[in-house]
Structure formats: structure tokens, C-alpha cells
Amino acid sequence: RPKSPPRPPSPPGGWPVLLHIYDVSHEEGVRKLNKWLAHKRNPFKFGGVFHAGLEVHGLEWSFGMSLSDSVPGVECSLPRQHSEHRYRQTVKLGSTRLSPEQVATMISQLIEEYPGDDYDLLRRNCCHFADDFAKRLGVRSLPGWVYRLARVGAIVDDTLQRVANRSILADDVELF
Numbered sequence: 001r002p003k004s005p006p007r008p009p010s011p012p013g014g015w016p017v018l019l020h021i022y023d024v025s026h027e028e029g030v031r032k033l034n035k036w037l038a039h040k041r042n043p044f045k046f047g048g049v050f051h052a053g054l055e056v057h058g059l060e061w062s063f064g065m066s067l068s069d070s071v072p073g074v075e076c077s078l079p080r081q082h083s084e085h086r087y088r089q090t091v092k093l094g095s096t097r098l099s100p101e102q103v104a105t106m107i108s109q110l111i112e113e114y115p116g117d118d119y120d121l122l123r124r125n126c127c128h129f130a131d132d133f134a135k136r137l138g139v140r141s142l143p144g145w146v147y148r149l150a151r152v153g154a155i156v157d158d159t160l161q162r163v164a165n166r167s168i169l170a171d172d173v174e175l176f
Contacts, residue, residue: 013095014096016092017092019093020052020087037149059077060078060082066119072114074107093141094140123150125147128147
């Protein structure tokens with residue numbers, strides 16, 4: 001039985017993990033809004049409408065909505081080449097010591113945990129996926145500004161839902 005070739009050792013310090021940030025869609029208005037709210041060179045960023053993908057071992061992984069059971073929510077693309085969004089910038093999150101095989105096993109788990117029909121624009125989107133993936137790879141979390149707008153939107157939505165579901169009068173109050 002032939003031996004498999006030896007696996008190359010991890011580079012000193014591990015393999016880089018890169019967060020690729022995109023302006024959602026190719027719409028010029030989104031790009032302008034993001035430029036105003038979170039200019040690339042400004043150290044103080046308020047947030048924006050972003051798509052995020054995480055690159056490890058030369059592949060970029062992200063999460064998106066899918067209405068078909070046969071199409072998973074987790075997808076793979078070439079780094080900085082997502083077809084539906086405009087590339088903006090890259091942030092290095094650190095290095096992982098996980099091998100390509102270990103990352104492949106992790107991706108299989110993430111595919112099960114992130115089905116496309118579970119996507120939620122405010123509460124479970126590509127940025128939430130990238131942050132979860134980054135933690136599992138043992139690198140730092142996404143910068144808060146990347147999905148701040150979604151978090152604020154979720155808080156506003158929760159508040160509006162509570163107000164809409166609250167009865168103006170208590171159920172046991174008799175008017176006459």
C-alpha cells in the first residue's frame with residue numbers, strides 16, 4: 001500500500017485568516033453610503049451595509065440566503081471575487097494553526113449549522129457567520145463596525161415588535 005505524501009508543516013505562526021469586506025451589491029448608492037459611514041482610511045467607523053467573507057487556505061467562505069434545500073447557505077469563492085458584491089477592503093484577523101483538512105471538517109459542520117433558509121438580514125447574516133467562523137479558527141472577532149448597522153437594526157426591530165404586540169388595555173379591564 002503506497003504511503004500518502006507527508007503533509008507540509010504549518011508555516012511559523014500559522015496560516016493567515018483574512019476578512020474580506022464588500023459593499024453589499026454593486027449599487028453606487030450603497031458604496032457612497034458606506035464611504036460616508038465608514039471611510040476605509042478613517043479609524044472611526046459608524047457602520048454600513050456590508051457583506052463579509054473569511055479567507056483561509058486560499059479560499060473565501062461566506063453565508064447567504066438560499067430558498068432551495070439543495071443549495072446550501074455557506075458558499076466558497078475566490079478571495080476578493082464575490083460576484084454579487086463590490087470588494088472594499090481586507091482586515092487581517094490573525095493566524096490559525098488548523099490544517100486545510102481540519103478547516104474542511106469545520107466547513108462541513110458550518111454548512112449543516114447555516115442552511116440558506118435560516119438567513120436573517122439583521123440577526124443571522126454573512127457577518128454573523130464570518131464572526132462565528134473566525135472564533136472557531138482561533139482568531140480575533142470581526143471589527144464591530146462591520147455589522148453594527150445590522151445589530152442596531154435588530155434592536156430597533158425587536159423594540160417595534162414588542163410595542164406592536166403589546167395590548168393598549170390590559171385583558172382584564174372592564175370599560176363599562
